[in-house]
Amino acid sequence: MIKSVIIDDELKSCTSLFNKLKTYCPDVEVMEICNSGEEGLRAIRELSPELLFLDIEMPLMNGFAMLDKVAKKNFEVIFITAYNEHAVKAIKCSALDYLVKPVDTDELKLALQRFREKRGTDQMSESQYDILLHNFKSGQVTKHKIALPTLEGMVFSQLTDIIRLESDSNYTTFYFGNGDKQIVSKTLKEFEHLLEGYNFYRVHNSHIINLDHIRMYKKGDGGIVVMTDGSEITISTRRKAEFVKRLDYL
Structure with missing residues (x-):
């Protein structure tokens, strides 16, 4: 019982x-x-x-x-x-x-x-x-943390340490500032909802990025962002206008 x-x-x-x-x-x-x-x-x-x-x-x-x-x-x-x-x-x-x-x-x-x-x-x-x-007690969202259930166990991280998230079917890969990455058995859409209100943005069907970790924005059809880990992520054309608005608030 x-x-x-x-x-x-x-x-x-x-x-x-x-x-x-x-x-x-x-x-x-x-x-x-x-x-x-x-x-x-x-x-x-x-x-x-x-x-x-x-x-x-x-x-x-x-x-x-x-x-x-x-x-x-x-x-x-x-x-x-x-x-x-x-x-x-x-x-x-x-x-x-x-x-x-x-x-x-x-x-x-x-x-x-x-x-x-x-x-x-x-x-x-x-x-x-x-x-x-x-x-719940922290008034500053920049200090918030997240628990990620992985195959090896639970991984705990500051939200500010996450550079980007990448979709792989029903899994999501997290990339961190220290070079680590973790695979979580949840979809990118689930994390898109969870990270609303934090400084993350879904720039493409397969990518969510931390706007605080953008190093450079290259203009183009949709454009490309270069992240602080050197990765280059393509911006979906239909998301470009909203993305540029978000950049203006940074």
Whole structure:
């Protein structure tokens, strides 16, 4: 059995999630339902759950603040949110899981399947929570970090260290300022959405670049950018006008 705790200040949301777990996920034992961050901290100390269903938006102490007070995070978290854009972006950058209220049964099953696959492996990383809390508390996006799930494990990086991303079918290759590269089993489109609001731009179907790492722009049909690592990336003709606008803001 998967020992879990639900932490959410909304009674209706707690009841709905509890009933769905009982009906569709019989291997999940809900040991306690907590209606505040303080109750959640007590339950973690006393019950040592493997999994938390943690609401982000709670009064007095939100889910992130509660998590920040836990010294040893030897559990996994599936966040529950009514969709706070800043919070969701912080969760995605840390490669953690979340569900949007009202919780969809199929999405719940998928999240639990991902938990089962990670359960008991070294993929369960406390560093992901450190990145989550760092990004959420940091007022400067230039200091934000990202967790990248690779075949070898989780790689952690400052967003400012990423020079470019290149698509390879259902995989994406990250190129870093120190010469390293990492292959991640997610599509470029997924990272395009994730990196919105940061200083990245998709210049071509197969490339996203960090605008802070442009060394030179060569004019042409679409043009070519030379990056700080010496790579030359062609700009799609249909993206040229928007790209030039972005350059004007640098």
